[in-house]
Each structure stands twice: as C-alpha cells, then as structure tokens.
Amino acid sequence: MEKGFLQIESMRSRCSAAEWQARVDLAACYRLVDIYGMSDMMANHISSRVPGEDGAFLINAYGMMYEEITASSLIKIDHDGNILSKPDFGDLNYGINKAGYVIHSAVHAARPEVDCVIHTHSWASMAVSSLECGLLPLTQTSMRFLKIGYHDYQGVVLDLAEQASLVEDLGQGEALILRNHGALTVGRSVGEAFNWMHRLELSCRSQLAAMACQTPFVKVAPDVLEETWNNYQPSTRRPYGLMEWPALLRKLDRMDPSYKT
Numbered sequence: 001m002e003k004g005f006l007q008i009e010s011m012r013s014r015c016s017a018a019e020w021q022a023r024v025d026l027a028a029c030y031r032l033v034d035i036y037g038m039s040d041m042m043a044n045h046i047s048s049r050v051p052g053e054d055g056a057f058l059i060n061a062y063g064m065m066y067e068e069i070t071a072s073s074l075i076k077i078d079h080d081g082n083i084l085s086k087p088d089f090g091d092l093n094y095g096i097n098k099a100g101y102v103i104h105s106a107v108h109a110a111r112p113e114v115d116c117v118i119h120t121h122s123w124a125s126m127a128v129s130s131l132e133c134g135l136l137p138l139t140q141t142s143m144r145f146l147k148i149g150y151h152d153y154q155g156v157v158l159d160l161a162e163q164a165s166l167v168e169d170l171g172q173g174e175a176l177i178l179r180n181h182g183a184l185t186v187g188r189s190v191g192e193a194f195n196w197m198h199r200l201e202l203s204c205r206s207q208l209a210a211m212a213c214q215t216p217f218v219k220v221a222p223d224v225l226e227e228t229w230n231n232y233q234p235s236t237r238r239p240y241g242l243m244e245w246p247a248l249l250r251k252l253d254r255m256d257p258s259y260k261t
Contacts, residue, residue, distance in 0.1 A: 006064070008087045010261060011072040015085070018051035019058075023071035025190040025245075026058050026116070027259040028252055032194060033120065034066035035255075038201055040121040041065060044182075045100035048190055049108060049115045055079045057108050059101070061086070061094035070261045079105045099157045106163035107170065107186060114186040116193035124204035125183035135177060135203060137225050138210055138217055142203035144232035146225055149173050153180040174234075175200050191241025191248070 012020050026048040033039050033046065042065055050056040058074040060066075075086040075094075081101040086094075100119070107117045128135055134150060137143045151169040154162050170176045174196050176184045183200055187193030210217065230236055252259060 006068065006073070006089070006092075008070065008072050008089070008261075011074075011085070011087055015076075016052065019053070019076075020071065022048050022051055022115075022190075023058060023074050024260050026074060027069050027071045028249055029116070029118070029190050029194050030060065030066045030069035031252055031256070031259050032248055033118070033197070036198060036201070038120045038122040038125075038197065039066040043097075044119050044121055045097065045104060046118045046193075047100070047104040047108065047116065050076060055109075056084055057104065059096055059104060061089065062097040062100070063092060063094040070259055072261060077101065077105075079109050081105065102157050102160060102163060103166065103184070106167050107184075110167040111170075111172075111186065113188055116187050116190040117184065118186075118193050118197045119178075119182065119184045120197060120201070121182040122201055122204070124201055124208055125177070126181070127208055128204040129177050129182060130180050135200075136207055136217070137220065137229075139203065139206050140228060141199055142207065143220075143225055143228040144199060145175055145203055146229035147173070148200075149176045151176055151178050151181075153178070187241065188239060189241055189245070191245030192239055193241075194248070195240035195244055 026046060029046050042063055045059055047057045047059045050058060055078045056076055058076055060069055061073055061075050064073060072087050075096055076084040077096060078084055103119055104117050107114060135142060135145055135148055137146050149169045149171055151166055174186055178184060185193050185196035185200060187196055
C-alpha cells in the first residue's frame with residue numbers, strides 16, 4: 001500500500017455502466033465539497049440513487065475522508081440500510097454511518113425524483129442553524145432560499161421515527177436548514193444538488209459576515225424578494241448544474257483525477 005493512500009480494487013466490473021457513472025459523479029461531489037470548505041473530516045454524507053435499481057443508493061464508507069473518496073470506495077445500500085455491495089477494505093472493513101442512512105434513506109424513499117442528497121456540517125451552516133432568525137434574504141444569492149424549510153433538532157439522527165418529520169419539513173423543496181445541526185440539499189442530479197449546497201453555503205457565510213458588522217441591513221421590498229425567489233425556481237429556469245458540473249469535473253481532473261478510480 002502506498003503510504004497515505006488506501007488501495008481499493010476497482011468496482012467497475014461489478015456494476016452497470018450507469019451505476020459506474022453515478023459512482024464517478026458522487027465521488028467527484030465528495031471531493032468538491034471538501035475543496036469548497038464544506039466537509040467535516042469523515043462526518044456527514046452525500047448519497048446518489050443507483051440508476052435502474054429501485055430502493056438502492058450509494059453512500060460513503062464511514063472512516064474515509066472526503067478528499068480520498070473514489071468511485072470504487074462507495075457502498076451501495078437499500079432503504080432499509082442493508083449493504084448490497086461494497087469493496088474489500090481489508091482489515092479496516094468499513095461500513096456505513098447510521099445517521100447517514102436514516103437521513104438519506106428517508107429522502108430517497110419519499111422523493112423518487114431526487115437523485116442526490118447532500119448533508120453538511122460547515123461552520124457557516126451550523127452557525128446559521130443556531131440563529132432564531134434563521135437564514136435571512138440579505139443578498140441576491142440568499143433570496144433563492146426565501147422559503148427554505150427548517151427541521152427542529154431532535155438529537156443525533158439515529159431514530160427512524162424522525163424520518164417522517166424530516167421529510168415533511170423538506171416538503172417539495174431543494175434545501176433544508178437542520179436547526180442546531182447543519183444543512184441539507186437535494187437535486188435531480190449530483191450537479192444540481194451541489195449547486196444548491198454551494199449557494200446555500202455562500203448565503204450562510206455572507207449573512208454571518210454582514211451580522212458581524214453590527215450595522216442595520218438594507219431592506220428589500222417584499223415583492224422584489226418574491227420575484228427574485230421565483231426567478232431561481234426550477235419551474236422558471238434550466239436545471240442547476242447543467243453548465244457548472246462539466247466545468248467542475250474538469251477542475252477536478254486538473255487537480256487530482258483519482259476520484260474516477
């Protein structure tokens with residue numbers, strides 16, 4: 001084993017071409033979340049539905065850093081948390097994190113149109129999640145989240161009973177603030193979910209920067225807020241990620257193409 005790297009046998013021959021592409025995109029998303037400062041060592045999770053397999057999705061092995069996730073290191077599980085396939089991790093024998101299974105299986109089961117779910121504990125989203133005011137529409141970017149949902153903290157997400165309220169609070173939206181916890185976004189593609197999370201993160205960071213100035217905020221008229229929010233909705237524009245995702249993959253290829261192994 002090369003020092004500092006896990007040697008994981010390729011899973012490419014053990015899955016369909018569609019699943020392999022889903023694995024590559026999901027591994028890329030893990031790397032990008034880390035690059036953009038939204039990872040939390042080996043905590044948190046990003047999942048992707050397996051094309052053509054009802055009730056199956058891919059998620060990270062609990063014990064790996066986001067920066068080392070590869071297409072072959074991902075574990076395939078079903079909505080009940082059963083492991084359907086995973087690589088040979090040797091003596092490490094990594095499995096999945098239960099909190100990740102509880103959160104992600106709930107969303108995938110309730111929202112069949114959603115292909116990807118991203119959950120983060122970034123410093124900015126955790127800070128905003130602890131504020132009574134929540135996320136404020138202070139900037140054009142944050143106006144996209146004018147009607148974001150909120151999910152009250154109920155402890156570490158280990159109880160399946162919490163799935164119902166989590167799904168209800170997300171509704172048909174693309175983003176959710178987990179109170180006293182972090183953030184969650186979904187998308188009909190990995191690129192779309194990443195776009196929502198990246199913009200949510202920027203919104204949280206800019207709000208905290210503005211609040212730190214301790215001066216009054218510039219007010220925006222309610223009708224302008226509503227119009228701006230509407231312009232960002234999937235029903236009024238092309239899906240997010242269509243243009244950004246190929247460029248982001250090129251960025252990764254220049255930096256470190258090992259995510260595709």
